[in-house]
Amino acid sequence: MSSIEAASRKKGGSASHFRNLSIIRVVASLLLLLGSVVVLFPLAWMLSTALKSDAEVMVNSSLIPKAWAWDNFVKAWNSAPFGTYLKNTVFITVLGTIGSLVGNSLAAYGFAKIKFRGRELVFLCALGTMMIPGMVTLVPTYVLFSNLGWVGTYLPLIVPAFTAGAYYTFLLRQSFMSIPMSYNEAAKLEGANEMQIFTRIILPLSKPILTTIVVFEFKAKWNDYFGPMLYLTSEKQYTLQLGLRTFRGTAGVEWQKFMAASLIVMAPTIIMYAIMQKYILEGMAQGGIKG
Amino acid sequence: MQEQKKRPLRWLMWALPLIGFALLWVPSLNIGRFFDLTPDWTYHDTLTRSMEYDQLFSRAAPGVRPLFAYHAMMIFCCFVPLVGYAVQVIGAGLAASAGKFRQLKIGDGILLGGALANLLAACGSVWAAGSAMSRAAELAPQVTYHVPAGAAVLGVLAVGQIILFVVNNRARMKADLTYMPMSRSEKRENLKGWAFISPFVIGFAVFTAYPLISSAFASFTYYNITAVQKWYGVRNFTNLFVNDDVFWLSMGNTFYYVFISVPLVIILALLLALLMNTRGPMMGFFRTVYYLPNVLSGVAVFLLWQWILSPTNGLLNNFLAVFGIKGPAWLLDAKWTKPALIIMRCWSVGGTMILLLAALQNVPVDLYEAGELDGAVGFRKFWHITLPMISPTLFFVMVTGFSGAFQIYDSAYILAQDGGPGKSLMFYNLYLFNTAFSEQSMGKASAMAWVLFAVIMVFTIIQQTASNRWVYYEGGTDK
Numbered sequence: 129m130s131s132i133e134a135a136s137r138k139k140g141g142s143a144s145h146f147r148n149l150s151i152i153r154v155v156a157s158l159l160l161l162l163g164s165v166v167v168l169f170p171l172a173w174m175l176s177t178a179l180k181s182d183a184e185v186m187v188n189s190s191l192i193p194k195a196w197a198w199d200n201f202v203k204a205w206n207s208a209p210f211g212t213y214l215k216n217t218v219f220i221t222v223l224g225t226i227g228s229l230v231g232n233s234l235a236a237y238g239f240a241k242i243k244f245r246g247r248e249l250v251f252l253c254a255l256g257t258m259m260i261p262g263m264v265t266l267v268p269t270y271v272l273f274s275n276l277g278w279v280g281t282y283l284p285l286i287v288p289a290f291t292a293g294a295y296y297t298f299l300l301r302q303s304f305m306s307i308p309m310s311y312n313e314a315a316k317l318e319g320a321n322e323m324q325i326f327t328r329i330i331l332p333l334s335k336p337i338l339t340t341i342v343v344f345e346f347k348a349k350w351n352d353y354f355g356p357m358l359y360l361t362s363e364k365q366y367t368l369q370l371g372l373r374t375f376r377g378t379a380g381v382e383w384q385k386f387m388a389a390s391l392i393v394m395a396p397t398i399i400m401y402a403i404m405q406k407y408i409l410e411g412m413a414q415g416g417i418k419g
Numbered sequence: 420m421q422e423q424k425k426r427p428l429r430w431l432m433w434a435l436p437l438i439g440f441a442l443l444w445v446p447s448l449n450i451g452r453f454f455d456l457t458p459d460w461t462y463h464d465t466l467t468r469s470m471e472y473d474q475l476f477s478r479a480a481p482g483v484r485p486l487f488a489y490h491a492m493m494i495f496c497c498f499v500p501l502v503g504y505a506v507q508v509i510g511a512g513l514a515a516s517a518g519k520f521r522q523l524k525i526g527d528g529i530l531l532g533g534a535l536a537n538l539l540a541a542c543g544s545v546w547a548a549g550s551a552m553s554r555a556a557e558l559a560p561q562v563t564y565h566v567p568a569g570a571a572v573l574g575v576l577a578v579g580q581i582i583l584f585v586v587n588n589r590a591r592m593k594a595d596l597t598y599m600p601m602s603r604s605e606k607r608e609n610l611k612g613w614a615f616i617s618p619f620v621i622g623f624a625v626f627t628a629y630p631l632i633s634s635a636f637a638s639f640t641y642y643n644i645t646a647v648q649k650w651y652g653v654r655n656f657t658n659l660f661v662n663d664d665v666f667w668l669s670m671g672n673t674f675y676y677v678f679i680s681v682p683l684v685i686i687l688a689l690l691l692a693l694l695m696n697t698r699g700p701m702m703g704f705f706r707t708v709y710y711l712p713n714v715l716s717g718v719a720v721f722l723l724w725q726w727i728l729s730p731t732n733g734l735l736n737n738f739l740a741v742f743g744i745k746g747p748a749w750l751l752d753a754k755w756t757k758p759a760l761i762i763m764r765c766w767s768v769g770g771t772m773i774l775l776l777a778a779l780q781n782v783p784v785d786l787y788e789a790g791e792l793d794g795a796v797g798f799r800k801f802w803h804i805t806l807p808m809i810s811p812t813l814f815f816v817m818v819t820g821f822s823g824a825f826q827i828y829d830s831a832y833i834l835a836q837d838g839g840p841g842k843s844l845m846f847y848n849l850y851l852f853n854t855a856f857s858e859q860s861m862g863k864a865s866a867m868a869w870v871l872f873a874v875i876m877v878f879t880i881i882q883q884t885a886s887n888r889w890v891y892y893e894g895g896t897d898k
Contacts, residue, residue: 152697153697153698153699153700154699156694156695156697156699157697157699157700157701159694160691160694160695160699160701160705161701161705163691163705163709164704164705164708164709167708167709167711167712167766167769168708168711169734170723170724170727170734170766171711173723173727173734174723177726186732230618231618231619231622232619234615234616234618234619235615235616235618235619237615238611238612238613238614238615238616238619239616242608242611242612242615243608243612244608244609244610244611244612244613245609245612246613247612247616250616250619250620250623253623254619254623254627257623257627257628257631259822259875259876259879260631260872261822261825261826261848261868261871261872261875262826263826263848263851263852263864263867263868263871264630264631264634264865264868264869264871264872265626265627265630265631265634266855266868267630267634267637267855267861267864267865267868268629268630268631268633268634268637268865269626269630270855270856271633271644271861272625272629272630272633274644288622288626290618290622291618291619291621291622291623291625291626292618292619292622292623293622294623294627297619322611322615343714347714347716350717351715351716351717352717353717353718353829353833354829354832358856369717369718369719372717372718372719372722373718375722376722381722381725381726383726386722387723387726390718390719390722390723393717393719394715394719397714397715398711398714398715400714401711401714402707405707405710408710408714409706409707409710409773
């Protein structure tokens with residue numbers, strides 16, 4: 129009914145609040161350009177600071193360094209065991225992302241494609257708890273992990289990812305539900321079992337939303353500060369985010385080194401975003417993931 | 420059609436849980452004690468009189484665990500029925516509202532919930548009493564222990580309830596001609612479904628449901644992670660409201676932040692989205708750039724901002740100096756710390772903008788054409804067409820924005836863990852975090868978390884109620 133009607137309607141066109149569009153467009157573009165300079169400036173400043181020499185950093189306030197101190201990156205990297213931190217971060221991030229993908233998509237498939245008793249009830253329970261602030265569960269979860277003896281290991285950072293969270297499950301379920309049930313029925317007639325349908329039909333058809341979730345999980349795990357801070361006790365286990373903390377020494381921050389290290393730490397997320405931004409922005413617009 | 424047989428002993432399904440409630444819960448409820456605000460620990464006089472207060476509740480004294488177990492039993496006996504009866508009420512409500520649950524009627528919900536609660540309470544008290552009595556007697560012989568006679572009563576009740584449920588179900592199945600037993604393929608579907616969602620169910624039980632219950636319980640206890648948990652009544656809450664200045668300060672700071680940053684971000688995002696929606700050149704590029712700050716987070720970004728906001732050599736003050744303005748000390752000046760954080764928040768306005776832009780792009784063109792025919796231009800078009808059409812998204816952005824802003828703490832923690840100058844950055848969640856992990860007062864922290872939840876809930880409900888007046892859902896209320 130109305131959804132079909134709506135689909136045939138031409139969308140999107142607030143294009144014109146105003147009559148003389150071309151002037152408005154130029155003005156809008158100029159304003160947006162100004163805005164994007166404001167948004168990008170801190171990052172440009174970061175890069176420029178990272179390239180200034182020790183002597184220059186507090187004196188030269190222009191954006192372009194006089195001498196390009198590329199070795200800041202090397203110095204920063206070597207000022208703490210960042211190699212180890214990188215290894216740890218990659219380990220946590222990769223396992224966490226895989227876990228979240230597996231757990232969430234399995235659950236979403238169950239909710240979207242299989243009819244069973246209690247499905248609506250469980251789903252309602254999950255949705256109902258999404259409003260509860262994270263701090264409510266943080267304390268008991270910490271106590272739970274500490275009673276299990278998991279504090280000081282990577283387990284608290286990885287295991288929960290495998291057990292699926294309400295939010296991603298909800299998003300994936302929406303996406304799976306948009307795939308017609310007739311695919312499932314046809315595949316069943318061909319003799320495929322549920323697992324085969326899931327891996328060969330449903331997953332490949334849901335690449336955009338899966339990509340979005342990968343990126344967001346990756347970003348969340350890579351940038352996570354509080355999880356590692358609470359649960360990792362020895363310096364050998366530290367992640368990059370905890371490593372960055374070491375620049376806040378007692379003698380003040382060495383900004384050029386800190387910026388260099390920050391850029392290295394931020395690089396994977398930026399690159400990932402640059403490659404996948406189309407998917408991410410679409411996914412964002414559809415599902416409303418808060419980044 | 421066959422006449423529906425009267426179900427046997429119908430009154431018993433209501434009566435049994437009530438009997439259990441009366442027998443066990445009412446005497447131990449002790450309402451006066453629950454609200455007892457005197458600082459002394461007087462809940463179990465016999466217990467406290469026998470041993471020193473500190474000795475009793477710290478792990479330093481070896482062998483107090485059996486006493487704790489005894490104590491836990493008492494709490495357990497009081498608490499589990501309470502939870503159990505709550506479960507029963509909720510279960511009954513769900514069973515009544517969801518007609519889909521085949522054959523499950525209100526009475527059955529109550530019956531099953533009651534059986535579960537009573538069984539749990541019975542097992543719990545037997546277990547606790549057993550482990551407590553075995554050693555507590557030799558440790559503190561002067562204490563008299565209650566025999567958990569209630570456990571036996573509860574056990575009998577639970578068994579009775581289960582039998583009654585089965586009998587009832589049989590009777591109804593025979594009476595109801597439309598009832599079809601589950602076929603084999605249905606059973607297989609059931610099994611498959613639960614297998615697929617099992618990671619979710621386990622995660623939900625362990626990392627959501629259990630922490631929720633545990634936190635609700637902890638908020639009524641004195642709970643230092645290194646010592647033993649003890650019943651504290653509502654004192655955590657009253658202490659917060661009456662005796663705790665930092666609590667009110669942090670609440671005030673949070674409200675300041677929330678009520679300035681949320682409207683500001685939404686207005687800014689809406690303006691940007693409107694500009695983007697003119698579809699001039701390079702919009703793809705702008706979209707990418709504005710969203711970029713949202714994928715960056717963590718220590719690096721916060722410290723970058725610390726550098727930008729630094730009073731003497733910072734980017735922002737250098738920029739202001741160009742216009743001859745002497746910028747404030749931002750993060751070092753109690754008056755300017757929160758504005759500084761709000762500026763930081765505005766930097767990542769792109770997330771909200773993307774959502775609003777998507778909503779704007781979904782407004783059908785013909786509405787504008789119709790509007791033009793009626794002579795609407797510029798602002799009037801925006802006010803009467805655009806705004807109503809994007810109001811569902813605006814509403815979503817508002818609710819999530821408020822709830823997110825109330826929970827701010829990461830930036831404050833990294834910039835100033837102690838709350839900054841004059842504790843001006845001591846946000847509610849930061850105080851909560853410090854209470855939990857620096858002070859290690861888990862009970863107080865749990866109470867704080869629930870207070871925050873209540874505050875957020877109140878705001879969500881207010882917004883929800885108000886939304887009837889301004890949020891417009893195209894195609895009626897069903898979507």
